[in-house]
Amino acid sequence: MRMKKLLPLLLLLPTLFSVSGCSTSFAPDTYEPEPSPLVEGVGFTGTAYGGQSPIYGAQIYLVEASTTGYGTQVTSLIADYTCPTGSGAIAGCISSNVAGSNGFYYVATNNSGFYSLQRAQYSCTPGGQVILVSLSGRPGNVSNPLNTAAGEMSVLGTCITTGSGLSLVPANSQVFTNEVSTVAAAYAFAGFWGADEFHLGSANTTLAKTGILNAANNAANMYNIANGSTATARTSTVAGNGAVPADEIDSIANSLAACVNSTGPTSAGCATLLSDAKSGGTTGTTPTDTNQVAINIAHNPTANIAAIFGNAGSSPAFGSPILSSAPNDFTIAINYTNASLANPTGIAIDASGNAWIANFNDGITKLSPAGALLATEGDAVYGFIDPNGIAIDTSGNAWIADEGGSLIELNSSAIPISGTTIGPDGYAGYSNDASNEATGVAIDKSGNVWVSQQFSIVNEFSSSGADLTGDIGFPATNLISSYGVAVDASNNILVTNDVASASKGSVFKFSQTGSVTYGSGTKGYGYTLSEKNPTAIALDPSSNIWVTNNTGNTISKFSDTDGSPVSYTGLFGPAGIAFDGAGNAWVTNSSNNSLAEISNSGTFISTSTGFTGAAGTTTATPTTSLNTPTDIAIDPSGNVWVTNNTNSVVTEFIGAATPVVTPIVANLLSPYGTPASKP
Numbered sequence: 001m002r003m004k005k006l007l008p009l010l011l012l013l014p015t016l017f018s019v020s021g022c023s024t025s026f027a028p029d030t031y032e033p034e035p036s037p038l039v040e041g042v043g044f045t046g047t048a049y050g051g052q053s054p055i056y057g058a059q060i061y062l063v064e065a066s067t068t069g070y071g072t073q074v075t076s077l078i079a080d081y082t083c084p085t086g087s088g089a090i091a092g093c094i095s096s097n098v099a100g101s102n103g104f105y106y107v108a109t110n111n112s113g114f115y116s117l118q119r120a121q122y123s124c125t126p127g128g129q130v131i132l133v134s135l136s137g138r139p140g141n142v143s144n145p146l147n148t149a150a151g152e153m154s155v156l157g158t159c160i161t162t163g164s165g166l167s168l169v170p171a172n173s174q175v176f177t178n179e180v181s182t183v184a185a186a187y188a189f190a191g192f193w194g195a196d197e198f199h200l201g202s203a204n205t206t207l208a209k210t211g212i213l214n215a216a217n218n219a220a221n222m223y224n225i226a227n228g229s230t231a232t233a234r235t236s237t238v239a240g241n242g243a244v245p246a247d248e249i250d251s252i253a254n255s256l257a258a259c260v261n262s263t264g265p266t267s268a269g270c271a272t273l274l275s276d277a278k279s280g281g282t283t284g285t286t287p288t289d290t291n292q293v294a295i296n297i298a299h300n301p302t303a304n305i306a307a308i309f310g311n312a313g314s315s316p317a318f319g320s321p322i323l324s325s326a327p328n329d330f331t332i333a334i335n336y337t338n339a340s341l342a343n344p345t346g347i348a349i350d351a352s353g354n355a356w357i358a359n360f361n362d363g364i365t366k367l368s369p370a371g372a373l374l375a376t377e378g379d380a381v382y383g384f385i386d387p388n389g390i391a392i393d394t395s396g397n398a399w400i401a402d403e404g405g406s407l408i409e410l411n412s413s414a415i416p417i418s419g420t421t422i423g424p425d426g427y428a429g430y431s432n433d434a435s436n437e438a439t440g441v442a443i444d445k446s447g448n449v450w451v452s453q454q455f456s457i458v459n460e461f462s463s464s465g466a467d468l469t470g471d472i473g474f475p476a477t478n479l480i481s482s483y484g485v486a487v488d489a490s491n492n493i494l495v496t497n498d499v500a501s502a503s504k505g506s507v508f509k510f511s512q513t514g515s516v517t518y519g520s521g522t523k524g525y526g527y528t529l530s531e532k533n534p535t536a537i538a539l540d541p542s543s544n545i546w547v548t549n550n551t552g553n554t555i556s557k558f559s560d561t562d563g564s565p566v567s568y569t570g571l572f573g574p575a576g577i578a579f580d581g582a583g584n585a586w587v588t589n590s591s592n593n594s595l596a597e598i599s600n601s602g603t604f605i606s607t608s609t610g611f612t613g614a615a616g617t618t619t620a621t622p623t624t625s626l627n628t629p630t631d632i633a634i635d636p637s638g639n640v641w642v643t644n645n646t647n648s649v650v651t652e653f654i655g656a657a658t659p660v661v662t663p664i665v666a667n668l669l670s671p672y673g674t675p676a677s678k679p
Contacts, residue, residue: 043116043117043118043119043120043121044116044117044165044166044169044173044174044175045092045114045115045116045117045174045175046060046114046115046116046117046132046154046174046175046176046177047109047112047113047114047115047174047175047176047177047228048060048109048113048115048134048137048152048177048178049113049176049177049178049231050137050139050140050150050152050178050179050257050260050261050317051178051179051257051260051261051317051318052231052317053113053139053140053261054109054111054112054113054114054139054140055109055113055134055137055138055139055140055150055152055260056109056110056111056113056137056138056139056141056142056144057108057109057136057137057138057142057146058108058109058113058115058134058135058136058137058150058152059100059106059107059108059134059135059136059137060106060107060108060109060115060117060132060133060134061076061078061100061104061105061106061132061133061134061135062076062077062078062117062122062124062130062131062132062133062156063075063076063077063104063130063131063133063198063200064077064124064125064128064129064130064131064159065128065129065130065131065189065192065200065201065202065212066200066201066202067128067201067202067203067204067208067209068201068204069201069202069203070191070192070194070201070202070203070678071192071193071194071195071199071200071201072194072199072201073194073198073199073201074131074198074199074200074201075125075128076103076104076105077122077123077124077130078096078104078105078106078107078117078121078122079096079105079120079121079122079123080096080097080099080105081095081096081097081105081118081120081121082095082097083095083118090118092116093116093118094107094108094110094115094116094117095107096117096121100135102198104198106135107121109134109137111142124159124166125159126159126160126161127158127159127209127213128158128159129155129157129158129159129212129213129215129216130155130156130157130158130159130166131153131154131155131156131185131189131197131200132153132154132155132156132175132177133151133152133153133197133198133291134150134151134152134153134177135148135150135151135289135291136148136150136151136289137150139260139261139262140261144263145263145264146264147260147262147263147264147265147270148264148265148288148289149259149260149262149264149265149270149274149288149289149290150259150260150289150290151182151197151260151289151290151291151292151293152177152178152179152181152182152260152290152291153177153181153182153185153186153197153291153294154175154176154177154181154182154185154225155168155181155184155185155188155189155216155219155220155225156168156169156175156225157169157216157217157220158213158216167216168216168217168219168220168225169225169226170226173226174226174228175225175226176225176226176227176228176231177225178231178253178257179253179254179256179257179260179290179294179317179318180222180223180231180232180233180249180250180253180318181223181225182253182256182290182291182294183222183223183233183249183252183253183256183294183332184219184220184222184223184233184249185219185294186291186294186295186297186298187219187222187298187332187654187655188215188216188218188219188222188637188654188655189212189215189216189219189655190295190298190299190638190654190655190656191211191215191637191638191655191657191658191659192211192212192215192638192659193295193298193299195279195285195292196287196288196291196292196295197289197291197292197295202659202679203678203679205671205679207351207636207661207662207666207679208636208659208679210351210352210353210636210679211353211635211636211637211638211659211679212637214353214369214370214635214636214637215637215638215639215655217238217369217370218369218370218637218639218652218654218655220238220370221234221237221238221242221244221334221370221371222234222244222249222332222334222654223249231318232246232249232250232318232320232321233245233246233249233250233253234246235321237334237336237370237371237372238370238372239368239370239371239372239373241336241337241338241371241372241373242334242335242336242337242371242652243334243335243336243337244334245332245333245334245613245614245625246321247321247322247323247614248323248327248330248332248614249332250318250320250321250322251309251312251316251322251323251327252294252297252308252330253317253318254311254312254316254317254318254322255273255308255309255311255312256273256290256293256294257312257316257317257318258270258273258311258312258313258316258317259273259274259290259293259311260290261317265288269311269313272307272311273290273293273308273311274286274287274288274293276303276304276307276308276311277292277293277296277297277300277303277304277308278296278303279292279296279299280300281296281299281300281302281303281304282300282303282304297330298330298655301329301330301331301611301656302329302330302605302606302607302611305326305327305328305329305330306326308330309323309325309326309327310326323614327612327614328607328609328611328612328624329606329607329611329612329613331595331611331612331613331653331654331656332613332614332653332654332655333612333613333614333625333626333651333652333653333654334371334651334652334654335625335649335650335651336367336371336649336650336651336652337648337649338365338367338373338376340359340362340363340365340373340376341357341359341362341365341648341649341650342359342360342361342362342648343359343360343361343362343645343646343648344357344358344359344360344365344630344631344643344644344645344648344649344650345358345359345360345387345388345389345630345631345643345645346358346387346388346389346390346400346401346631346643347390347631347632347633347641347642347643347650348390348391348392348398348633348663348664349392349633349634349635349636349641349662349663350392350396350398350412350662350663351392351394351396351662351663351666352369352396353368353369353635353636353637353662354366354367354368354369354374355367355369355371355633355635355641355650355652356390356392356398357390357643357650358387358388358389358390358400359387359648360386360387360388360645361386362378362384362387363376363377363378363384363387364376364377364378364384364387364390364398364400364410364414365650366398366414367650369635369637369639371650371652374414375413375414376414377410377414377415377416378408378427384400384402384404384408384427385402385403385404386402386403386404387400387401387402387403387408388400388401388402388403388438388439388440389401389438389439389440389441389451389452389485390441391441391442391443391449391663391664391665392443392662392663392664392665393443393447393449393463393663393665394447394663394665394666394669395412396411396412397409397410397411397412397417398410398412398414399441399443399449400441401438401439401440401441401451401452402427402429402438403437403438403439403454404438406418406427406429406430406431406438407429407430407431407438407441407449407451407459407461407465408427408429408430409429409430409465417465418430418465430461430465430466430467431467437453437454437455438451438452438453438454438459439452439453439454439482439483439484440452440482440483440484440485440495441485442485442486442487442493442664442665443487443663443664443665444487444491444493444512444665444668445487445491445665445668445669446491446512447462447463448460448461448462448463448468448512449461449462449463450485450487450493451485452482452483452484452485452495452496453473453482454481454482454483455481456475456476456479456480456481456482457473457474457475457479457482458473458474458476458479458482458485458493458495458510458514459473459474460474460514469514474510474514476508476510476516477516478497478499478523478524478527479495479497479508479524480497480498480499480500480501481497481498481499481500482495482496482497482508483495483496483498483534483535483536484496484534484535484536484537484547485537486537486538486539486545487539487665487668488539488543488545488560488675489539489543489668489673489674489675490543490560491512491668492509492510492511492512492517493509493510493511493512494507494508494509494510494537494539494545495507495508495509495510495537496534496535496536496537496547497523497524497534498533498534498535499523499527500533503532504527504528504531504532505526505527505531505532505533505534505547505549505552506523506524506525506526506527506534507524507525507526507534507537507545507547507558508524508525509524509525518563524563525545525558525563525564525565526547526556526558526563526564526565531547531549531552531554531556531565531567532549532550532551532552533549533550533551533552534547534548534549534550534556535547535548535549535550535574535575535576536548536574536575536576536577536631537577538577538578538579538585538675538676539579539675539676540579540583540585540600540675540676541579541581541583541600541674541675541676541677542583542600542674543560543674543675544557544558544559544560544600545557545558545559545560546558546577546579546585547565547577548571548574548575548576548577548587549567549574550573550574550575550590551573553569553571553572553573553574554567554568554569554571554574555567555568555571555574555577555585555587555598556568557602566602568598568602570596570604570608571587571589571596572589572590572591572592572594572610573589573590573591573592574587574588574589574590574596575587575588575589575590575629575630575631576588576629576630576631576632576642576643577632578632578633578634578640579634579660579675579676580634580638580640580657580658580659580660580676581638581657581658581659581660581661581676581677581678581679582657582658582678583599583600583676584597584598584599584600584605584657584658585597585598585599585600586598586632586634586640586657587632588626588629588630588631588632588642589610589629590628590629590630590645592609592610593612593624593626593627593628593629594606594609594610594611594612594624594626594629595610595611595612595613595626595629595632595640595642595653596610596611597611597656597657611653611656612624612625612626613625613626613651613653625649625651626642626644626651627644627645627646627647627649628644628645628646628647629642629643629644629645629651630642630643630644630645631643633662634657634659634660634662635659635660635662636659636660636661636662636679637655637659638655638656638657638658638659638660639652639653639654639655639656639657640652640653640656640657641653658678659678659679660676660677660678660679661676661677661678661679
C-alpha cells in the first residue's frame, strides 16, 4: 500500500476506587483481613471485584492461550491441589480440588473477594500467554444471590519460564480483576478470541505468537492489574506517550458492572445487556456471562451502542472518568504523541509489530507495538526533506521514498544504510538521473524496491540499492502522475496514475522488466470511469486491486485480469487503504476524520460515518481520535494504526481488525504466498 503526498491536497479539502456511585444495592460484608502476598516465584494472590464490591465464591481459573489455531480452546493451568495442613500449612492457601462444569480446576474467592495460587498449584508453558478468568459468585455480600452471569478477566502476560512467574504480574503485588480489566482483555485479544472466554488462541507460527504477545502488552496499556488503588482504566500508556480513552473504557465497564452486581441473568441489569451483545452484534448467540459480553462488544463495535451504554444506569460503578453520552462507536483508540512526529504521512509495520512512521515535515519515527518510542532518524534540516512512502523488507530494514528524489534505507535501529551524505535534497540515498519527487515505495518478493515518482516514471532498485532502471526509469505512455505502488502475488508492480487535467485516474501494471502489462486500453485500468485523484493502492487476499479516489470519495476494486473496476461510494476523502487477514478493507476518511471498514464484497462494516474511536482526553463528551487521517497499517495483533497529518498524532485502534502478516512483502513469500494473509 502506498499513497501520494496529501498535505497540499488536504489543505484544500473541506476511596480505594475513584467512583461516584455503585450499581448494586447490595451491602458488602465486613471485609476479612487479606493475607500478605505469597513469596515471589512461588505464586500470587488477587482480588475479584464487581465494581468496587468484592465477589464472594467466584471461581478463579488460570488458562493459557492455545497455539493450535485462532479461537481454539485454552489449556487449563490449575491442578487438583489440596493445601497442606499441620506443620506444612501455608498461610492464605486455598485448595483447588474441585473442577467447574467445564472440567477445569479453580480456586474460589473468600468473602473479601480474595484468592491465592501457590506455584505448586499451576504450571504454564514458557512463552505462553496466560489469562485469569473469574466466573459466577455472590457480589458484595455472602448472603446475596449467586450470579451465574458474573464474569471477569485479567491478562497476566507471558509465562517467562516454568517456576519464575508471569510478565505482567509485578513482584509482591496482588492481581485486581474487575470489569475494566475485562474490557482491556476483550479488546487487546479481540483478534484471537473464539466463542467465549475459554476459546483463545493463535496459530503456532512465530508471527502469530508475536501478535498475541504484543496484544497482552496492549492490555497492560489500558489497565494496571497490580494497582488496587486505581480500579479505573489508565489515562496514559505505560511508556507515557499515549493517551488512553479511559472515559470510554470505564463507560463500557459500567455497563458490565450493572450485570455483575445484580441477582443474575434474568435481572434488569443483565437480561437486556445479554440480549444486546450477541455474538454477531444484533444476531447470533446470546452470551451467558459478562466476559462473553465484553468479547462480543469488541467484535461488534457498532451494534446497539446506545442500549449498551445506557445499561450502566444512573449510578455507575466507576464514576470518573466516564462519558456523559453514547459514543459514535465502541472502538477503543490510543493516541500517541512524540516530538519527532510532524505531519506524519506514511506508516508500515515490521515483523515484530513495530510501527515505522514517515513524517512529511521531519524524519522517521519508530514506535514499539505498545507505542513506546524506539528510534528517530533525520529531520527537515538534516537527513530528510519530505519523507512520504515507507516499506519494510524481510530483514527489518525500512525503505523511505523522500520527495527530494532519493530512496533512503535505514536498518532496524533506524540508522542509515544508504549513506549519510547530505546534499541539497537531504540524504543523497539511492537515486538515479530519473529520480523526481519520490512518493510511494513497495518491495517485491525478490527483494527489489520499487519507487513511484510524482512525474511519469517508476524506478526499481535492488535490495542493495543498485539502480536497476537506468537513467530514464520505467516510463509508460499516458502515465502522468504516479503515486501509490503495490506488488501482486505474481510479482507485478501496480501503480496509481492521476490525470488531473482530465479529472480521471487509472492503474498501470508493470512486469519485473518494466513492461506495461495492463489488460486493456492504453491509459491503464479504469481510465474511463472518471475516478478522481487516485492515491493509495492495496491488494486483497485474492490479489484484487483496490484504489482510493481521494476527491472522488470512492474506492475502486479491480480483478487482477479485468480492467473494469467496481466502485464503492459512501467515503469521505479516502486516503490510505490496507487489508486485514479476513480480507476486509480499512480506509482512512481524511475529510470527515473517520476510519471505514468494508467487507471484501463492498458492504460497510463500520457505521455510515465510519469509526472514530474516542479522543482519550478523559472529558465527558465523546470526540473523534482522528484529525486528517492519512495512511493506515494493520499489525499481527489486529491493531489498526493511522497517521493523523494535521495534529501530528498516530492512532492505534486496539484489536479492531483481523491479524495480518507483516511486513507486507512477507505475505507474498512462503509459507503464505498471497496478499493480506493471516499469520
